[in-house]
Amino acid sequence: MVDNRIDFDHRVRRLTKKHEAMTRGYYGRIRKDGLIEVKPRRGGIKLPVRALLFLVVAIFVFKGFLLASLGSDTYGYRVERLAGGTAVEQAGAWIMKPDPLSVFLAEQAGSVLR
Template sequence: MTGKQLEFDQRVTQLTKKHQKLNRGYRATMRSDGLVVMKPQRVRSAIPARVLILAVLGFFAFKAFLLAHLGATTYQNRVDSLNAGTSVEKAGAWIMQIDPVSDFLALQINKLRF
């Protein structure tokens, strides 16, 4: 009797998991024997990865253009003045600090400009 009860409990657990997945969205498909089966759809992110990657690349490009236009010393002076401010300004200074990616891009921009 315990073997049958264990099989039943496992089946109930599987059905509960499938039901929870179906609550997030499903699609109906027909098998080769004609039976219509509901399959759960994958949950998609609210922000696609492509948009997130483009935003990060755009941010690095913005920093590189600023760095190329202002020069390293002026840019660093402005970041230092931000770092002396409030906690929000300190967070902005940490984000806007010169990093290897933006420094490399700024050098490439300066090569193209002159």
């Protein structure tokens, strides 16, 4: 009698866990015998592609406006000073160094800022 109770509790815990996993999403598939089997989706790490793309665009726009407002000489001097700092500052200097896209955006924004 005790074994039946333990087996029942184990089945209830397993079904509760599966039900909680299914609240995050599930998919169904048909087995070879025709039975529809529903399984929870895996909870892997999902990369927010749209947010990362927005961040990259924002960095380029920021660099363009900074380059347009400071001028290329002052901007280059500040990036060189940043490159001589700590490892974090060097990484920031690598990100902030002028590239063709930010120079193009600076040229376009230069007419608006002046």
